[in-house]
Amino acid sequence: MRREAPRRQAESSRLNNPRRNGRQDGRSERVSSRQGARNYQISFxxxxxAWVRHHRQVAGESARRLLKRPLSSLLTMLAIAIALVLPAALWLALGSAQLIDSRLDDTAQMTLYLDPALSESQAMDVADRVRQLDTVASTQFITAAEGLDEFQHSLGLDDALSMLQDNPLPASIVVVPVQRDPEAAQQLAVQLGALPGVDEARLDTAWLERLRQLGELGQRVVLAFAGLFGLGVLLVVGNTIRLAVESRREEIExxxxxxxxxxxxxxxxxYSGAWFGLGGGVLALMLLTIGRSWLSAPIDAVARSYGSHYLLPGLGFEGSVLLLICSTLLSWLGAWLAVGRHLAEIKPR
Amino acid sequence: MIAFEHVGKRYGGRFEALAGISFRIGRGEMVFMTGHSGAGKSSVLKLLTCLERPSRGRIIVAGHDLNALHASQVPFYRRQIGVVFQNHQLLFDRSVYDNVALPLIIQGMLPAEASRRVRAALDKVGLLHRERALPIELSGGEQQRVGIARAVVNKPALLLADEPTGNLDPQLSADIMRLFEDFNRIGTTVLIASHDLALIARLRHRVLRLREGRLVADEEAA
Structure with a gap:
């Protein structure tokens, strides 16, 4: 009797506690409204x-299923990895090209070749006039003699050129424009080319423009490859999942x-699809790392022969995470498409 | 509990599996359905489990008009009925316990909650001691009892059985039928399709006789 008293008290206090009652409301209402049905009610x-737990359990189970057949799982992941590596590598190559591009962008400049008939003082006058233009940031005057000197040094043609009696090079002015976008530079070049005493204005960025166009072409190629190989991933995963669905047909029924x-x-x-994608992504990262270290030695040698230093770009942390997310999502999608298609076919008999 | 109103089922163009049959089964009844193969027994069961839709007519089960049931509601409808299959439909890669727990897991019950009910169901069919076994290690009669335990584990108001004694010897068949009678006694509506006429005659329940898609006899329980 004594022992029971506090329990009763606790029970009544639970009944009177509005917060607790509130939490239970949904459940008790549902039970009472369906009292006729004998079906068991499960609270939200x-x-x-149970839903969260089932997800965890299914995730673990599908991972174990993959590990149970390591070779075929590995082959599927490898197929995914190969499909991912090519567009990723192209993207990296394009990235390094754009890196060069942006470095060169700062040096958007043009060279004015002056009339060779001008005397040195006349040439200086032209240079002064150019320097005073608002649209010009800075100029550098190069006399005909200096130009020849530089030419000889940079090409190592001392002997050949020393045989010339006259200096074939005109005096020139290197002009850095204020506005560096290609259009403004082009306009300035036309304007300067029309000045008296100027033979020709050559925009050094003309080839840069070409490079930029090539870069755009490269981008489209990468996109096309990414699209194609992404489709490849979908098909690989879809096919694997189709077989898995087929082998578990009875269970599904x-x-x-x-x-x-x-x-x-x-x-x-x-979950199987997602695991395949994650595994494929990891393998792709490994392949990229191996490829990079395999190529880096010869590329470094080439770069050094040009007196420069060049490091192959890697994906970096963010890029790697992005690749993993992409491959996981892509394979998940492939699995989703395959299961959706084949579930419609599987009708219990 | 079950109402068939002029239900017809046609496959393809010509073949008529059910030719407009009507019957009612009240709550708590136990009913047998007999007929030769092709008489329409399995069509009735397929319609009741929403595996197929009637070509015409109306079917009402526990207040649900099955024609009005949207495809997304079908799984939830199926959870309210227990089905026992002739070939058990057990999953052979998991234990007896896991097979019986499956309907509860599908409904979103935590394994801890489910365990008491799974054990109760297994106890009811007398297989509690085999809960860790794989179905392949069991005899045909035991496998069928596991199938029954799975059908009743979520305490359905309606229990359907398709030739539950199909491959069993008379003694085992009688045991299985007794099990169904036990469930019926506690209020479950039971509909059993069977062609074991001798056994049915002994059990003295209501019998629906089908022939060529028509209901030719509705014999009340003796």
């Missing part, structure tokens, strides 16, 4: 926890018959 909270939703049936296959 328990359903939610049974769980469908006893009330499994499509989501429930799909879940293990979606």
């Amino acid at each position: 909270d328990s359903r939610w926890r 049974v769980v469908t018959l006893i009330g499994a939703t499509h989501a429930f049936v799909r879940r293990p296959f979606l």
